[in-house]
Amino acid sequence: MDERPSSPRSPFGAIRAIDYTVIFVRDMAAMRRFYEDVLAFPLSRELSPNWIEYGLGNNTLALAKPSRTASDAPTPAGSASLQLAFKVSAAEVDQCADELVRQGVALLSPPTDQPFGHRTLFFRDPDGNLLEVYAEI
Incomplete structure (x- = not known):
């Protein structure tokens, strides 16, 4: 036992x-x-x-x-310090991609159906943080 x-x-x-x-x-x-x-x-x-x-x-x-709560040096340019994932519907992933392109934001990965059951879109904010818009499919 x-x-x-x-x-x-x-x-x-x-x-x-x-x-x-x-x-x-x-x-x-x-x-x-x-x-x-x-x-x-x-x-x-x-x-x-x-x-x-x-x-x-x-x-x-x-x-x-x-x-005063963070004396760390900023994350070097080109390095992500975090990833945020925003959940939407499957159709909205494509709409978000279209809007990002319209706004001049470079896509790291266009809307893609992943084998684990998500439709994903990846891009960066101005500080280089990795952002994801996804939907369960």
């Missing part, structure tokens, strides 16, 4: 969702134009010129200039 001792429950087990997603930005003006004008994310609030929030469903996406 292989019995493992029970470990104490972690307090992090209480986490049920991601509430805020914060992107530390190098170029706030370019990132703001991209998220507001290209992706048309609804501005929720602007706490300062260095902290801007967008409401996306139950999540808040914030653009922030690193300050």
Whole structure:
């Protein structure tokens, strides 16, 4: 009989969702134009010129200039520090691709049906972060 001792429950087990997603930005003006004008994310609030929030469903996406909470050097140009995946319907993946191209955004991968059951589209924001629009198919 292989019995493992029970470990104490972690307090992090209480986490049920991601509430805020914060992107530390190098170029706030370019990132703001991209998220507001290209992706048309609804501005929720602007706490300062260095902290801007967008409401996306139950999540808040914030653009922030690193300050007293992050003294790390910025991610080098050409390196992604995160990937965000935005879920839409299958038809909307293609519509998003068309809009990105219309807005002059280079696609890293056009709409593609993946063997794992997603239709995906990949591109980058002005700071080089990898963004994905996908649908379950």
